[in-house]
Each structure stands twice: as structure tokens, then as C-alpha cells.
Amino acid sequence: MYDQFGEAGVKSTVGGQPNAYAANPFDLFEAFFGASMGGFPSMDPTGFGTRRRTVVKGEDIRYDITLDFSEAIFGAEKEFPLSHLETCEACAGTGAKIGTKMRICSSCGGRGQVMRTEQTPFGMFSQVSVCPTCGGDGEVISEYCRKCSGEGRIRVKKNIKVKVPPGVSAGSILRVAGEGDAGPRGAPPGDLFVYLEVEEIRGIQRDGINLKSTISISYLDAILGAVIKVKTVEGASELQIPPGTQPGDVLVLAKQGAPKLNKPSIRGDHLFTVKVTIPNRISAKERELLEELASLGNKNIARSRTRPRAQPATRATESQVEKVVEKIEEKREPDDIWQKLKDLAG
Ligand SMILES: [Zn+2]
Ligand SMILES: [Zn+2]
Known part of the structure; x- marks a missing residue:
């Protein structure tokens, strides 16, 4: 194997001219440029010279800014x-002293x-x-531009104004x-x-165009319903808690979320996940009222009225139906207790 790829083998790979490179390096050089390149320094602009002169754009720059939560939403x-870097005006980017x-x-x-x-x-x-x-230019500057020291570009501090559209989020560019930066020799900038x-804020999380919050309400508000104050990106707002709200329920303030980027007519919602707080301690009066409620609940199937599927096992027999009717007549009583409790708690 090795023999086959000896010196001869390698030579044959460079075509029919073994040792062509080594014999006279300038053979290749001339061939590379073509015959028209004979009389330098008059560089042929249509030849290799132009390819070398491809315009190099300036560098892109990254700048990081942090927006307030609401700036990202409203723009x-x-x-x-x-x-x-900007192109030096004195030398138009050439780096050579004018003249x-x-x-x-x-x-x-x-x-x-x-x-x-x-x-x-x-x-x-x-x-x-x-x-x-x-x-690769074939020529060099004989006297440098004084303003840019021959760089052709100078560093400039400039105030940049950007319009941040509504609906951007972290990671938007x-x-x-x-x-x-300006390109070299007056080439276009990057x-x-x-x-x-x-920036994050307390209590509101962004989820695409929707906003999410968690709210805690008392067990009484969950049962009886209420109107509570909530924080939205528009400021304080009122949220209806319907009676019978369950822990984990999600209540929605429609169109109080973030606008869709580049389509601000579409706006997300603000979703509130409900947490229901059960008090660790209650007053003697509260206990009294709750025990009264508990005894009401034990005596009949009043609870199954509001949550019929909670007790599927207790099919309403004739006698039980009678009891329910009886209960409905006394309907004001438990409501009064709830209200008393609420007054106590609130
Ligand atoms: Zn200059
Ligand atoms: Zn040179």
C-alpha cells in the first residue's frame, strides 16, 4: 500500500506537471493572474483584482436594553x-491624508x-x-490621515433612539x-x-400574549361570590368572583393581556388562578355559626342542592324530597349565617 502512494503517486495527483510548483513558483503566480497581468502595477480591474475588492460590510453591533414590564406590553x-465606528469624513475612509x-x-x-x-x-x-x-491592494498609504490615524474610521458616541413596538418580550431583538460599525474604506456599515x-414585576407573569396571576380569596368569598380588586397592567381593576368558585378555577379579564407583536389589534387576556384560603383560627362567634351550618348540612342534603353531583349515591327518595322541600322553605336561614360569617371575617 505504502509503495503505491510513494512520491510518484503524490506527484501524479498534481496533474501532468510533476514538480511544476517547485520548479518556478512564479509560473503558478503568472498563471493565476493570467497573461494580462504582465505589466503591474496597473492592476486589471476586471481580473482577480476586483474579486479581491469585494465590499466588506462593517461589523454588526449588539446592544442590550432592559424594559419595564409595561414597556414591553405597550411599547x-x-x-x-x-x-x-463611523467612516472618517476627512479622508472618506481611505485613511490617507487628503491630497x-x-x-x-x-x-x-x-x-x-x-x-x-x-x-x-x-x-x-x-x-x-x-x-x-x-x-492585497498593492499599494500603501504614504501619509496617514491625521483625524483617523489611517484607520479610515473613527469611534463616535451617538445617541440612538429606538421605537420598541408593543408586545415584545424578553429575547426579542x-x-x-x-x-x-462603518465598513473599512468607506464600505457600508453593519x-x-x-x-x-x-423586568419582572410582582404578581403578574407573562405567558405569550396572556398574563397570569394568582389570587387568594376567603372561603366565604368563594362560596358567596364577591368583587375583588386586582392588579392589571392597566392599573387596579375589579374582578367578579362568582358564587361557588372552586380552588384552582381560572377567572379571566378578557383583553387585559399583552398585544400580539406586530398585530396590536389582537390582545391577550389576564388569567387569574383562584386560591381559596381556609383560616387557621376562627373566633368563638365564627365557630358557633360554622357549627350551626355544619349541623344544617348534616341534617339534610342541602349541600347536594348546589352540588348535585357531589353525592351521587344519595338518590332522592320520596321522603328525602320532602325534606328538601322543607329545607327550601327555610332557605333564608343558611344564607343569613353565611352573611354573618362574612361580616365577621370581613
Ligand atoms: Zn481619516
Ligand atoms: Zn503588498
């Missing part, structure tokens, strides 16, 4: 100082390319690469075209990308 106008001439690069003799020849176990190999001195963070 905001933000202004911040940004440090970026001075460029000088032919001595490293490459104006070719813009240099040849590197390496001795390898397989023979001499040569590589053409961009001249590190002139960067805004692109500000053309506010990145873009500015504004990365958004959103």
Missing part, C-alpha cells in the same frame, strides 16, 4: 448612547499577493496568499439598519441589534 421609545498619493507596496511589489514556498516531504509546495502589508430584556 416604548428608548434612547441610549452607542459607541460605534497625498499611495505608494506601491514594497512587500509584494504592487501585486497584492505573496508567494510562500514550503519544503515538504513530497517536495516544494508554494502557496499564494494576500500580501499582509498592503492587504430589534434591528436598527446601518447603525453598526447593523445594530438591540436585544431586549424585560
Whole structure:
């Protein structure tokens, strides 16, 4: 195996010209540029030279800003100082002092390319690469622009204003075209990308276009219903707790959420998950009333009136139905107890 891929084998892979590179590196150099390149430094603009001159856009810049919770929902106008590179006006990005001439690069003799020849176990190999001195231009600045010290770009602090649209969220990125760094030699600038963070607030979580909160209500409010004050992004709002609200129920304030990004006519909801608090301690009076309620509950099936499926086993027999009718007549009594309890608790 090894023999087959000896020196001869390797040579054959470079075509019918074994040792062509090693013999005269400049054969390759000339072939590379074509015959028209004979008389440098008049660089042929239609040849390789133009490809090398592809316009390099400036660098993009990342800037992070943190928005208030409500700014992310309603949108905001933000202004911040940004440090970026701008094309030097004095030299129009060339880096050369105005009125001075460029000088032919001595490293490459104006070719813009240099040849590197390496001795390898397989023979001499040569590589053409961009001249590190002139960067491939074939010429260098003879006198630098004083304003930018030959860089062609200067660092400038600028105030940037961005309009944050309503409905953005943490991780949203805004692109500000053309506010990145200027490109080298007057090339177009890159873009500015504004990365958004959103501050959290107590009590409201964002879930896409919906907002979520947890509310605690007393067991009495859960049973009797109530109107409670809640915090929304619009400010304080009232939330109806319907009678018979269960722990874990989700109550909705429609269209009090976040607008859909780029479609602000669509707005999410604010969802409130209900927690029902059971008091650890109650007063003697409360205990008295609750025991009275408990005894009412034990005597009959009053509870099955409001939650018929809670006791599927107790089919209403004739006698039980009588009791229910009896109970309905006394209907005011338990309600009064609840109200008394509520007055005590509230
Ligand atoms: Zn300059
Ligand atoms: Zn050079």
C-alpha cells in the first residue's frame, strides 16, 4: 500500500506537471493572474483584482436594553448612547491624508499577493496568499490621515433612539439598519441589534400574549361570590368572583393581556388562578355559626342542592324530597349565617 502512494503517486495527483510548483513558483503566480497581468502595477480591474475588492460590510453591533414590564406590553421609545465606528469624513475612509498619493507596496511589489514556498516531504509546495502589508491592494498609504490615524474610521458616541413596538418580550431583538460599525474604506456599515430584556414585576407573569396571576380569596368569598380588586397592567381593576368558585378555577379579564407583536389589534387576556384560603383560627362567634351550618348540612342534603353531583349515591327518595322541600322553605336561614360569617371575617 505504502509503495503505491510513494512520491510518484503524490506527484501524479498534481496533474501532468510533476514538480511544476517547485520548479518556478512564479509560473503558478503568472498563471493565476493570467497573461494580462504582465505589466503591474496597473492592476486589471476586471481580473482577480476586483474579486479581491469585494465590499466588506462593517461589523454588526449588539446592544442590550432592559424594559419595564409595561414597556414591553405597550411599547416604548428608548434612547441610549452607542459607541460605534463611523467612516472618517476627512479622508472618506481611505485613511490617507487628503491630497497625498499611495505608494506601491514594497512587500509584494504592487501585486497584492505573496508567494510562500514550503519544503515538504513530497517536495516544494508554494502557496499564494494576500500580501499582509498592503492587504492585497498593492499599494500603501504614504501619509496617514491625521483625524483617523489611517484607520479610515473613527469611534463616535451617538445617541440612538429606538421605537420598541408593543408586545415584545424578553429575547426579542430589534434591528436598527446601518447603525453598526462603518465598513473599512468607506464600505457600508453593519447593523445594530438591540436585544431586549424585560423586568419582572410582582404578581403578574407573562405567558405569550396572556398574563397570569394568582389570587387568594376567603372561603366565604368563594362560596358567596364577591368583587375583588386586582392588579392589571392597566392599573387596579375589579374582578367578579362568582358564587361557588372552586380552588384552582381560572377567572379571566378578557383583553387585559399583552398585544400580539406586530398585530396590536389582537390582545391577550389576564388569567387569574383562584386560591381559596381556609383560616387557621376562627373566633368563638365564627365557630358557633360554622357549627350551626355544619349541623344544617348534616341534617339534610342541602349541600347536594348546589352540588348535585357531589353525592351521587344519595338518590332522592320520596321522603328525602320532602325534606328538601322543607329545607327550601327555610332557605333564608343558611344564607343569613353565611352573611354573618362574612361580616365577621370581613
Ligand atoms: Zn481619516
Ligand atoms: Zn503588498
